[in-house]
Amino acid sequence: METLQDKSQYLNKIIKGYGSVLVAFSGGADSTLLLKSALDALGDRVLAVTARSEIYPPGEAEEASEIARSLGAEHLILKTGGLKSPAFAGNPPDRCYHCKKELYEKLNSLARERGLNYVADGVNADDASDYRPGMRAGVEAGVRTPLKQANLTKRDIYALSREMGLPTAHKPANPCLASRFPYGTEITPEALDMVHKSEAFLKSLGYTPLRVRHHGHLARIEVPPDRMESVLRDAERITAAIKTIGYIYVTLDLRGFRSGSMNETLEDRLRLY
Known part of the structure; x- marks a missing residue:
């Protein structure tokens, strides 16, 4: 039976294989565990980037920046279009696809500028059980999902976060407004x-x-x-x-x-x- 330690070790192996990575960092439990794991595996070959737009609560990007820097990561805040896209503002069922498509295009461009091999986000093993059109944008953009690949569930992520003393170990999920x-x-x-x-x-x-x-x-x-x-x-x-x-x-x-x-x-x- 696969243990939490097995999953953690596999996650480390996956991330080491990237060589370098840009982490799409929201400051939530999933992306914080991913960022900490990336820093442990790759050291300074990691960049954390947080999106900022009107669809996120005020101050959220700054809070994410504090968390990233407390972990020792280089961190950038990236302005995204949000409501400027009619395909998003009209709020169709695939709203998240349009938002993530823009974000991942910008993250891939930034990763290339910084000489980083991949972009990775905090999608986990439980996310496939809900309707998440943003995941399709990630697949199309070639974004890596190491938590999902390591079969880490939300419960696993909270458990590992507690073990590692991460500040998000008890932080509830808070998707965009x-x-x-x-x-x-x-x-x-x-x-x-x-x-x-x-x-x-x-x-x-x-x-x-x-x-x-x-x-x-x-x-x-x-x-x-x-x-x-x-x-x-x-x-x-x-x-x-x-x-x-x-x-x-x-x-x-x-x-x-x-x-x-x-x-x-x-x-x-x-x-x-």
């Missing part, structure tokens, strides 16, 4: 700001993990089932704050927090990965 919008709903800077401020307020009350899904004038809150009673106790305070941000209606999703809940509206034929 565009994932809070139903497919087909236009994504605007104003709506992204409403989502960000609503989630930031709830986090200030200690609710995490969580999502605030944007349905026009309605904010749909997702928290784990064991936190629902607490949300209801705080209902008046939460409702008042989120209405101040710009929503008219504030609801609690009775199914609770679940990553990728917007994909529930997709037909099976769209599940490409």
Whole structure:
């Protein structure tokens, strides 16, 4: 039976084979483990790069920079188009493909400029179980996925992160803010700001993990089932704050927090990965 140590050693072997690598670094648990593993295997032949655009929460790129530098990595922040692409802003089901396509093209170009052999990202072994069109862009761009290749699951990644003392060992996943919008709903800077401020307020009350899904004038809150009673106790305070941000209606999703809940509206034929 394959152990966690076996997977870790295999990951090290895969990355050593790259010779040099540019790591697409979000600052989350997956990419932090990947970056640390790359630094251990390749030393200074590693560059970490974080994308910045309006679809990411303010300050996220700077936080990623702090993590990368704390690990001893060279780090760059790369501006990407985000909502400037009509194919993305219109929010079709393959929205992530268009975003990742642009990002990977820029990362490949930067890797060539810096003399780095490959671009790698933090896709893991569990990601194939959800609809992730961005993975198709990665395949087309030749982006390496060493965590997935080493069969590291999200649980494995958190376990290894704890063993290695990484600052993201308990950090919940936080995909871009565009994932809070139903497919087909236009994504605007104003709506992204409403989502960000609503989630930031709830986090200030200690609710995490969580999502605030944007349905026009309605904010749909997702928290784990064991936190629902607490949300209801705080209902008046939460409702008042989120209405101040710009929503008219504030609801609690009775199914609770679940990553990728917007994909529930997709037909099976769209599940490409």
